[in-house]
Amino acid sequence: MNPSPTLHLHRRKLMSLSSQINAPRLLTAVALAALATASQAANTSKTWCADRCDQIVIDWNQQTHQVIKAATGYQDPMAASRILAMVHLAMHDAVNAAQPRYRTYAYQPKVSTSKSGADAAVAAAVAAHDVLASMFPKQQEMLRATLDATLHDAGMGASIAEGKKLGAEAAAAMIARRADDGSQADEAYKPGKRPGEYQFVPGFDFVAAPHWRAVKPFTMRAPEQFRVAPPPALTSTAYVVDFNEVKATGSKAANARRSADQTQYAAYWYEFSDSGWNRIARTVARDKPQDLWQRARTFALLNAVMADAYIAGWDSKMHYNFWRPVTAIQQADTDNNPATTAAAHWEPMLTTPPVQDHPSTHSALGAAAAVALAHAFGGDRVAFTMASPSALPEAPERSFKSFRAAAKENADSRVRAGLHFRFATTAGLQLGEQIGHQAVRDMLAPVGGAQ
Structure with a gap:
C-alpha cells in the first residue's frame, strides 16, 4: 500500500516499549489459579478502565495524528482523513463485536461474540494499533508503546485474550475492505488555458491528488x-x-x-x-x-x-x-x-x-x-x-x-x-x-x- 513515486514527490513539496511481567516462581499453583480467576472476574466487569474506557478512543485519535505526522509530516490531508476514518471505524467495529449496540462498518463476526466476555476496550485498542501498524510499519515502536500501556493496565485473563482477538479481526476486516479503494492510484493533470479554467497557483506546479x-x-x-x-x-x-x-x-x-x-x-x-x-x-x-x-x-x-x-x-x-x-x-x-x-x-x-x-x-x-x-x-x-x-x-x-x-x-x-x-x-x-x-x-x- 505504498504511495506512488509521484505522490511521494508531491507530498514532499506540500509540505517497544514492551512490558512483560513474569509471575514470581515461588507462587504456588493454587495462588496462580486464584490470581487468574480474580483477574478474569475483574476484566469481565470492565473495572480496569472503570467509567473512563472511552478515553481509549481519544488517546488513539491523538496517537493517529502523531503517527501520521511522524511518518509524512501530515502533508496530505486526504490520505490522513482516510486513515483516521479507518482507525475509528475499526475501533467502532471492535467494541460492537464484543457487545453489539450499533451496526458495524466492515467487521461482522461469523459467530456471535456477544457472550464471549471479550473486553471491548482492549478490542478497540488492538484494532486501532493493527490498522496503523499495517500502514506505517516504520512506526511500530511508537505504536507498540501505546498499545502496551493499555494492555498493561488491562491485565490478563480470558476476556483480555478474546478482546485482542476481536480487535485484530476488526482491523483485518477494515484493511481488506479498503484495500482496493482507489487511494493508491495516480492520475496526470494538465492545467487549463481558457478563462475560468484552473491554472497552477503560485508556488505549485501540480494539482493535489x-x-x-x-x-x-x-x-x-x-x-x-x-x-x-x-x-x-x-x-x-x-x-x-x-x-x-x-x-x-x-x-x-x-x-x-x-x-x-x-x-x-x-x-x-x-x-x-x-x-x-x-x-x-x-x-x-x-x-x-x-x-x-x-x-x-x-x-x-x-x-x-x-x-x-x-x-x-x-x-x-x-x-x-x-x-x-x-x-x-x-x-x-x-x-x-x-x-x-x-x-x-x-x-x-x-x-x-x-x-x-x-x-x-x-x-x-x-x-x-x-x-x-x-x-x-x-x-x-x-x-x-x-x-x-x-x-x-x-x-x-x-x-x-x-x-x-x-x-x-x-x-x-x-x-x-x-x-x-x-x-x-x-x-x-x-x-x-x-x-x-x-x-x-x-x-x-x-x-x-x-x-
Missing part, C-alpha cells in the same frame, strides 16, 4: 452522489459580486477591507480541517461524558463524513475545474466581463492550496463535522473554546456557541483569506451538510434499542 475524486466513499453511494451545482458564469452578476468581495477582503495588502477579527479567524481556521475538527471533538468530549460505545461511534462518524467530504469535494472540483481567486483576479482582463478589473500583482492573505476552487472542501468538512458532532452530543448548541496551531500569536483561541456557528466561520475564513469565492464556500457548506445528514441517518445505526 487528482485521483481522489474516484476514491471509494465511506458513507456515500458514489463520489458524485452529492455533486454540487456549477459555479456562476464568468459574465454573470453573481460572479462579479463574489469576485469583488474576495478581491477586496481577501487581499494580502495592508489596505484590505477586512476587520482585525476577520484577519484573526482567517488564520485560525487555516489548518487542515480534518485535524481541527478532531481537536474540536476531543475538546468537547472533556465536558460531554460518553461510554466506550458512544465515543467510538462519535469519532467513527466524524471521521467517515470528513473523509467523504474530501472525496465528494474532489469529485466536484475536478468536474468543474474552476480557477482560484488569485488567478481570476490577476487575469480578469480575459474573462469577458467588463465589470471585473484585473490586478496583476494581487496576492491572497494566505497561500492558496494547489487544487481547484469549486467547491470549498474546507467548508464541506466543517459542515459535515458539525452535523456529526451535533448528532453525537445531543444537539448543535454546544459551547466550546479551542486553540489552533495556525492562529496568530495575539489570538490563539476562539470560542463558539455551537458547532454550526464554528462551521460557518470556518467557511467564511476562506473568503477572508483570499482562497475561495463566496459561491464555493456556500456550495461546500451545502455539500458537507448533505453528507453529514445522510451518514447520521443511515450509518452505524443503533441495534436492539441502543442509544
Whole structure:
C-alpha cells in the first residue's frame, strides 16, 4: 500500500516499549489459579478502565495524528482523513463485536461474540494499533508503546485474550475492505488555458491528488452522489459580486477591507480541517461524558463524513475545474466581463492550496463535522473554546456557541483569506451538510434499542 513515486514527490513539496511481567516462581499453583480467576472476574466487569474506557478512543485519535505526522509530516490531508476514518471505524467495529449496540462498518463476526466476555476496550485498542501498524510499519515502536500501556493496565485473563482477538479481526476486516479503494492510484493533470479554467497557483506546479475524486466513499453511494451545482458564469452578476468581495477582503495588502477579527479567524481556521475538527471533538468530549460505545461511534462518524467530504469535494472540483481567486483576479482582463478589473500583482492573505476552487472542501468538512458532532452530543448548541496551531500569536483561541456557528466561520475564513469565492464556500457548506445528514441517518445505526 505504498504511495506512488509521484505522490511521494508531491507530498514532499506540500509540505517497544514492551512490558512483560513474569509471575514470581515461588507462587504456588493454587495462588496462580486464584490470581487468574480474580483477574478474569475483574476484566469481565470492565473495572480496569472503570467509567473512563472511552478515553481509549481519544488517546488513539491523538496517537493517529502523531503517527501520521511522524511518518509524512501530515502533508496530505486526504490520505490522513482516510486513515483516521479507518482507525475509528475499526475501533467502532471492535467494541460492537464484543457487545453489539450499533451496526458495524466492515467487521461482522461469523459467530456471535456477544457472550464471549471479550473486553471491548482492549478490542478497540488492538484494532486501532493493527490498522496503523499495517500502514506505517516504520512506526511500530511508537505504536507498540501505546498499545502496551493499555494492555498493561488491562491485565490478563480470558476476556483480555478474546478482546485482542476481536480487535485484530476488526482491523483485518477494515484493511481488506479498503484495500482496493482507489487511494493508491495516480492520475496526470494538465492545467487549463481558457478563462475560468484552473491554472497552477503560485508556488505549485501540480494539482493535489487528482485521483481522489474516484476514491471509494465511506458513507456515500458514489463520489458524485452529492455533486454540487456549477459555479456562476464568468459574465454573470453573481460572479462579479463574489469576485469583488474576495478581491477586496481577501487581499494580502495592508489596505484590505477586512476587520482585525476577520484577519484573526482567517488564520485560525487555516489548518487542515480534518485535524481541527478532531481537536474540536476531543475538546468537547472533556465536558460531554460518553461510554466506550458512544465515543467510538462519535469519532467513527466524524471521521467517515470528513473523509467523504474530501472525496465528494474532489469529485466536484475536478468536474468543474474552476480557477482560484488569485488567478481570476490577476487575469480578469480575459474573462469577458467588463465589470471585473484585473490586478496583476494581487496576492491572497494566505497561500492558496494547489487544487481547484469549486467547491470549498474546507467548508464541506466543517459542515459535515458539525452535523456529526451535533448528532453525537445531543444537539448543535454546544459551547466550546479551542486553540489552533495556525492562529496568530495575539489570538490563539476562539470560542463558539455551537458547532454550526464554528462551521460557518470556518467557511467564511476562506473568503477572508483570499482562497475561495463566496459561491464555493456556500456550495461546500451545502455539500458537507448533505453528507453529514445522510451518514447520521443511515450509518452505524443503533441495534436492539441502543442509544
